[in-house]
Amino acid sequence: MKKIKSEKINTPSVGVVETQHYTFAEPGREHQFKSRETLGPVTLAYETYGKLNRDKTNAILVLHALSGDAHAAGVHAGQNDSGWWDDMIGPGKAFDTNRYFVVCSNVVGGCKGSTGPSSINPATGKPYALDFPFITVADMVDCQRRLIDYFGIDKLLCVAGGSMGGMQVLQWVASYPERVKSAIPIATTLKHSPQQIAFNEVIRQSIMADPAWCEGNYYAYGQPEKGLSVARMIGHITFMSDQSMEEKFSRRLKNDKFSFGFDADFEVEGYLRYRGANFVKRFDANSYLYITKAMDYFDLSGDKLIPHGKVIPTRIMVISFKTDWLYPSHQSQEIVRLLKRRLVDTTYCELTSTYGHDAFLIEVEEQTTLIKYFLDKTYNGYLVAGHDGI
Amino acid sequence: MMESNITLDHRIIYSIIEPDSRVLDLGCGEGELLYPLVRDKRVRAQGIELNDKAIQECVKKGLSVFHDDIESSLREFPDRSFDYVILNQSMQEVKKVDCVIREALRIGGKVIVGFPNFAYIQSRLMLFFRGRAPITGSLPYLWYDTPNVRFLSITDFKNFCKGKNIRMVASYYMGEKKLVRFWPNLFALNAVFVLTNNP
Numbered sequence: 190m191k192k193i194k195s196e197k198i199n200t201p202s203v204g205v206v207e208t209q210h211y212t213f214a215e216p217g218r219e220h221q222f223k224s225r226e227t228l229g230p231v232t233l234a235y236e237t238y239g240k241l242n243r244d245k246t247n248a249i250l251v252l253h254a255l256s257g258d259a260h261a262a263g264v265h266a267g268q269n270d271s272g273w274w275d276d277m278i279g280p281g282k283a284f285d286t287n288r289y290f291v292v293c294s295n296v297v298g299g300c301k302g303s304t305g306p307s308s309i310n311p312a313t314g315k316p317y318a319l320d321f322p323f324i325t326v327a328d329m330v331d332c333q334r335r336l337i338d339y340f341g342i343d344k345l346l347c348v349a350g351g352s353m354g355g356m357q358v359l360q361w362v363a364s365y366p367e368r369v370k371s372a373i374p375i376a377t378t379l380k381h382s383p384q385q386i387a388f389n390e391v392i393r394q395s396i397m398a399d400p401a402w403c404e405g406n407y408y409a410y411g412q413p414e415k416g417l418s419v420a421r422m423i424g425h426i427t428f429m430s431d432q433s434m435e436e437k438f439s440r441r442l443k444n445d446k447f448s449f450g451f452d453a454d455f456e457v458e459g460y461l462r463y464r465g466a467n468f469v470k471r472f473d474a475n476s477y478l479y480i481t482k483a484m485d486y487f488d489l490s491g492d493k494l495i496p497h498g499k500v501i502p503t504r505i506m507v508i509s510f511k512t513d514w515l516y517p518s519h520q521s522q523e524i525v526r527l528l529k530r531r532l533v534d535t536t537y538c539e540l541t542s543t544y545g546h547d548a549f550l551i552e553v554e555e556q557t558t559l560i561k562y563f564l565d566k567t568y569n570g571y572l573v574a575g576h577d578g579i
Numbered sequence: 580m581m582e583s584n585i586t587l588d589h590r591i592i593y594s595i596i597e598p599d600s601r602v603l604d605l606g607c608g609e610g611e612l613l614y615p616l617v618r619d620k621r622v623r624a625q626g627i628e629l630n631d632k633a634i635q636e637c638v639k640k641g642l643s644v645f646h647d648d649i650e651s652s653l654r655e656f657p658d659r660s661f662d663y664v665i666l667n668q669s670m671q672e673v674k675k676v677d678c679v680i681r682e683a684l685r686i687g688g689k690v691i692v693g694f695p696n697f698a699y700i701q702s703r704l705m706l707f708f709r710g711r712a713p714i715t716g717s718l719p720y721l722w723y724d725t726p727n728v729r730f731l732s733i734t735d736f737k738n739f740c741k742g743k744n745i746r747m748v749a750s751y752y753m754g755e756k757k758l759v760r761f762w763p764n765l766f767a768l769n770a771v772f773v774l775t776n777n778p
Binding site for chain 1: 623625631634635637638639640641642643644645646647655656657660
């Protein structure tokens with residue numbers, strides 16, 4: 190972690206950025222979700238970095254994970270809030286903003302500027318709460334497609350993201366293969382496994398078991414803080430690895446002795462409580478419920494990613510991490526096996542890291558090499574002259 | 580343009596493969612062979628490699644590569660996915676050789692196999708006169724530190740193919756710097772064969 194911090198200071202940033210908003214599905218033209226429920230108007234919060242070229246061929250869509258947002262790089266004016274992938278997006282970085290136009294949008298159903306359960310329902314003047322339609326990863330992608338249409342971008346140079354962001358990447362390939370030249374799904378899966386669904390169910394139950402949740406109608410009183418913070422604590426356990434927890438906390442005590450009480454004796458307890466308490470300040474409990482459910486519904490196995498017999502032009506690079514047990518490498522290998530069967534131009538790398546699932550946010554160096562050159566080849570092809578044999 | 584650091588076996592395989600072919604290289608290393616093929620012959624290339632650093636080098640060259648084991652990597656490919664499957668200097672590191680060759684023949688029209696010849700004269704002399712496990716230009720490893728698990732001669736491989744009804748379309752025998760035409764099983768360091776299942 191320390192290493193990354195120092196890199197943050199030394200590497201150039203995209204600088205001050207501003208979150209923008211795009212609204213569609215105005216009254217009478219509501220957006221229909223896979224659940225057949227409709228919603229309108231729909232707003233997506235997004236940020237962009239770099240410049241779109243005249244031919245609109247240098248656009249990259251970056252997709253965020255479960256609790257992420259549109260703020261992927263740079264800082265907001267007057268704040269010290271580096272974006273969630275700031276180490277990867279910027280001048281000279283993996284997603285080089287000197288060359289590419291990078292877009293990141295907050296998913297529909299989220300709570301960071303996009304329409305979600307905490308948004309005001311124009312019909313009632315109150316937050317949607319559980320009246321919000323059920324969403325799927327395909328719905329997230331459909332809404333992003335509206336944003337890409339709005340930019341007038343016919344074909345994205347690349348779609349990239351980790352975890353739930355990786356699911357959206359795969360969904361883009363499934364839904365709009367002709368509109369993505371390349372795709373980079375990282376630390377992700379073709380479908381949520383029973384273990385992943387089980388974790389999400391415990392996460393949801395911990396929110397819903399908090400009396401302050403009030404069947405989702407808590408907006409007048411404040412968040413179900415206890416339930417939501419426990420939910421996030423569970424999440425954080427799954428993001429780390431046994432090894433990274435040993436390195437980060439071991440059995441170290443906060444105050445050098447046991448309290449013989451239920452205070453946080455161990456550093457790991459303190460860390461989880463801190464993370465949980467922070468999370469309730471920044472994330473809506475209902476959004477957490479909706480988005481985890483969308484992840485559980487996600488399943489592009491079999492013919493759903495690419496139908497049998499179909500040839501897609503998309504180049505794909507799949508990346509996984511050895512110690513990631515939430516989205517383990519065998520799930521990425523399952524993606525790769527499917528891509529082999531469909532003869533898709535594929536690269537697969539399993540990277541060594543001790544950080545578990547968090548690695549996709551932390552392991553900057555190797556990912557940068559892979560992504561930078563992969564994008565370069567996708568963008569420029571082979572630029573070699575003067576060779577006519579070896 | 581001749582590049583002097585290209586090995587003889589790579590030159591031979593490079594010359595065998597026609598432009599615009601689909602090529603799978605099993606154990607592609609840093610893409611030393613695939614890269615010139617893609618660059619000069621517009622080959623549609625796919626590599627398979629186990630070494631992390633080598634994979635990064637392949638990606639730097641713009642090559643598509645799977646992080647995978649040769650033995651477990653072939654099953655998913657449909658029949659005839661490639662025009663050529665290359666198994667150069669990696670067959671001797673594979674345990675289930677006949678399984679890998681059978682799969683390679685299934686997914687490729689032709690299979691190019693290259694391997695070090697264990698019956699090279701220097702090996703024979705070292706074993707016979709010095710009583711030592713052979714170390715040669717093509718088998719440069721000490722016995723306890725070799726990636727190789729299969730040790731075979733050119734004659735062994737010919738017999739193997741005969742027994743499996745695999746047709747040898749072409750054969751190339753190599754010494755230090757040039758091709759060997761006379762008694763290859765004695766004088767060749769390396770051999771390259773082009774195999775096919777087709778009549």
